[in-house]
Amino acid sequence: MEMTVQQIEEVTVVTWRGRLDSASMAQTEQAFLRLWDEGCRRIVFRLDELEYVSSAGLRVMLLTVKKSRADGGSVGFCLLRDTVREVLDISGFAQIFPLFDTLEAALAHVSAQGEG
Amino acid sequence: MSLHKGRAKMSRKAWLSTALAGAAAGAGMLLARERRRSSQLLAISLRLNSTLRRGELLQIIMETAEEALDAEASSIIMVDASTGELYFEVATGERGGEVKQIRLQPGEGIAGSVAASGQSVRIADAARDARWSSRVSNRVGMPTRSMLCVPVRSGERTLGVLQVINRKGGGAFSQAQLRLLEDIAAPVAIALENMLLYEALEQSMLQLRETTAAKERLESELKIAREIQSSYLPGSSWRMPGVELNASLEPAREVGGDFYHYQELGDGRLLICLGDVSDKGMPAALFMSGLMIWIRAKANGSLKPSQIVAHINREISSEESTMFATMFLGILDTASGELQYCDAGHCPAYVVGQQGANALTGHKNLPIGIFADADYADNHIRLSAGESLVLYTDGITEAEDSAGHWFGAERLAEQLSHSVGCSAEEIVFRLSETIELFAAGMPQHDDQALMVLNYG
Structure with a gap:
């Protein structure tokens, strides 16, 4: 699992690469919480290079959504591969995760959510 | 410098003793002295090799050196291999009961310079020698007048420094005495080397004992946890009129988060349930047990199944936790074959019959444990006589072979399509066997649960 962080205006774009599973769960979770503690409240996760997400990985995604609901903020996931999309569909998470086909749509979503 | 003065004095003395020896007895006397010296060194080696215990050995080294050199005191100063510091122990109690360790910086004092250079030193008047560290002398509490100091080496490594202090009856140590101390340093090195090896061995045996004890304790605790966990599960096979049921559960570790349950509800109705907690090991097992x-x-x-799931979801959801469980929970009317079920984010169940193996594609709900107020809805199907319902966890479809390929849903459906007419027990057994063959000894990453219900 690799991760890069990029700032596009007021939105933090995090790219996850590789496998998000029980082996990479703790590291990924901590990296997210660090960003959150630093005050990043609008985060878009780019998943076009994410090959696999296990149920442990779903917990990390769930954490980001729960945090944004509890503390105020907005997150979005974009550019999902079919295999990852399938896991979200089967597990029912597709219903509550803000998923987007393009980076632009995700950026627009988190920017709009943060306002007002 | 006092060292030069000492040397000059010594060479006069050495010259005098040689002259005297030659005059008195000639070469025979020298030979006899060499022999005496050899047997003295042999006796010293034997004595040094009598123990491997640090305290005893250091005591023997010091006593031996004092006796052989006719010195008031001696010390063996060890080099700490990890820091390069020198250290020695000083008895602080009356009878040497308590011991204080004194440490010197690398290169500090005469012992330090001898350890660093590997060159022996003979000093006639220590108090007036610039290399003398009064720090040591003060702490030892013995005024030092004369001394010999030799390195104790094993191959390229300096293990320590051997010192004798204050020749009895005053005066300085001779050059011959320096050579004798150098000779003694050789068996001392062997003895110290053996002592260090023994200490390292003891240390690793102690560590081994500790880790083994911790491992055994953990393993027996896990065994108990596994027993507790399996006590929550109903048996692996069950029958009632019109239904044959079989299940298996194979945790990846000693305990796990997969679970299944079945229970008669009266009026010919049967509740069946199978699920997967989003973690492995102890945290998952605890969550599963509560569930x-x-x-x-x-x-x-x-x-209804959706109402039962919603109730459970409310009980186990918390704001802070991200632990969740996927679950299939259904209620079968054994008279009509009507199955009402709630799919809380679980991998699709299969119905196996004359039309092959077909995945159920009903309404998907969220897993349980995510949001306390989540809504849950039901699906309906009707099982025909001779059909099987197959529930499983993703440990089955994500079982990996040596190339890292998954067993996958397609292989599962293929295997199941050949199971029409088989008993539930046979289907579970064959599928478990197929997965095991597929994995070919690769470690199991996830818990594997399987439940087959044959209707009619």
């Missing part, structure tokens, strides 16, 4: 209690408590003939 099993809630399922039993909420399993109620007057509620």
Whole structure:
């Protein structure tokens, strides 16, 4: 699992690469919480290079959504591969995760959510 | 410098003793002295090799050196291999009961310079020698007048420094005495080397004992946890009129988060349930155990599956936790074959019959444990006589072979399509066997649960 962080205006774009599973769960979770503690409240996760997400990985995604609901903020996931999309569909998470086909749509979503 | 003065004095003395020896007895006397010296060194080696215990050995080294050199005191100063510091122990009590360790910086004092250079030193008047560290002398509490100091080496490594202090009866140590101390340093090195090896061995045996004890304790605790966990599960096979049921559960570790349950609700109705907690090992096992209690408590003939799931979800959801469970929970009317079920984010169940193996594609709900107020809805199907319902966890479809390929849903459907007409027990057995063959000894990453219900 690799991760890069990029700032596009007021939105933090995090790219996850590789496998998000029980082996990479703790590291990924901590990296997210660090960003959150630093005050990043609008985060878009780019998943076009994410090959696999296990149920442990779903917990990390769930954490980001729960945090944004509890503390105020907005997150979005974009550019999902079919295999990852399938896991979200089967597990029912597709219903509550803000998923987007393009980076632009995700950026627009988190920017709009943060306002007002 | 006092060292030069000492040397000059010594060479006069050495010259005098040689002259005297030659005059008195000639070469025979020298030979006899060499022999005496050899047997003295042999006796010293034997004595040094009598123990491997640090305290005893250091004592023997010091006593031996004092006796052989006719010195008031001696010390053996060890080099700490990890820091390069020199250290020695000083008895602080009356009878040497308590011991204080004194440490010197690398290169500090005469011992330090001898350890660093590997060159022996003979000093006639220590108090007036610039290399003398009064720090040591003060702490030892013995005024030092004369001394010999030799390195104790094993191959390229300096293990320490051997010193004798203050020649008895005053005066300085001779050059011959320096050579004798150098000779003694050789068996001392061997003895110290053996002592260090022994200490390292003892240390690693101690560590081994500790880790083994911790491992055994953990393993027996896990065994107990596994027993507790399996006590929450009903048996692996069960029958009632019109239904044959078989299940298996194979945790990846000693304990796990997969679970299944079945229970008669009266009026010919049967509750079946199979699920997967989003973690492995102890945290998942604890969550699963709590879940099993809630399922039993909420399993109620007057509620629909979605209502039971919603009740359980409310009980186990928390703001802070991200732990969740996927679950299939259904209620079968064994008279009509009507199955009402709630799919809480679980991998699709299969119905196996004359039309092959078909995945159920009903309404998907969220897994349980995510949001306390989540809504849950039911699906309906009707099982025909001779059909099987197959529930499983993703440990089955994500079982990996040596190339890292998954067993996958397609292989599962293919295997199941050949199971028409088989007993539930046979289907479970064959599928478990197929997965095991597929994995070919690769470690199991996830818990594997499987439940087959044959209807009619």
